[in-house]
Amino acid sequence: MARAVMALWLVAASAAAAVAQDYPSRFIRVVVGPGPDIPARVLAAKMSEALGQQVVIEPRPGAGGVIAAQSVATAPPDGYTLLLATASYTINTALQTSPLDMRKDFAPIGRASTSPFILVVHPSVPARTVPELIALAKAKPGELNYASSGIGTPPHLAGELFKAMAGVDIVHVPFREANSALNAVIGGAVQMMFSISSTTQPQVTAGTVRGLAVTTLKPSPLVPGIPSVAESGLPGYEVTGWNGFVAPAGTPAPIIAKLNAAIARGLDDPDLRKRLEAAGYEVAAHNTPEDFAAFIKVDTERWINLVEKTNMRAK
DSSP states (O other): OHHHHHHHHHHHHHHHHHHHHHOOSSOEEEEEOSSOOHHHHHHHHHHHHHHTSOEEEEEOOOGGGHHHHHHHHTSOSSSSEEEEEEHHHHHHHHHTOSSOOTTTSEEEEEEEEEEEEEEEEOTTSOOOSHHHHHHHHHHSTTTOEEEESSTTSHHHHHHHHHHHHHTOOOEEEEOSSHHHHHHHHHTTSSSEEEEEHHHHHHHHHHTSSEEEEESSSSOOTTSTTOOBSGGGTOTTOOOEEEEEEEEETTOOHHHHHHHHHHHHHHHTOHHHHHHHHHTTOEEOOOOOHHHHHHHHHHHHHHHHHHHHHHTOOOO
């Protein structure tokens, strides 16, 4: 019996190795749901060079990423359909707004880049530091509003985490997308927002909003001169925008390894790194599929804990 099992395992392993040896033999699709597609587009050309086949980007917006995720999760696990994963998908798992679970229904390939959010306020808000903002919110419970790009999005949960950790009562004002939310803060209709640095830093520089802190544990080189929320009075506060590539669950490990190597090769390119940094993204350190799987697990559980603590529901 043991010999029969071993023989079957060897046959399966040989078949997987053969498939990986021939992979890829045609173009590869990267499906992009919510959030900017810049990292995928910047990396696609370098991945194409490394793999010898074209990597094409396919936008599938809508339903907070559920449409994009389902199209990849149900695709054949052959390495030809990938998903640009972001924090939106781990949040969907936490809020149960998707039947899919990032920890179980996908095969992680590698994380590509990160980007902090910036806590910004309208210039009319008297607070110039996080402690001053917390004191203002406690003095005026329910009077400060924070914008987001919609219920269940990273800026929304960044605000809810801030509320929970600071013990303040601020009111969530959801918009249909990030630019509308940021414009509402710029115009003074809403007092504050946690906004992704790639689109917000120019506004901070121009003075249309005031940047109080970044949401990474430590200050970010992408946003010079601004402290982190964690070091400004809320130790442990952390919300990081991130993206990486995943494949359908069951994709053979040798194919995952080839894709991971192609991503790493692209991220090592100095010109590519400059393009990503100019667009507001910090290149991720080399990471294995196992590293990325562990990251996804931690990120998912972070949001699950917040949802349970605050009794948050997607409406």
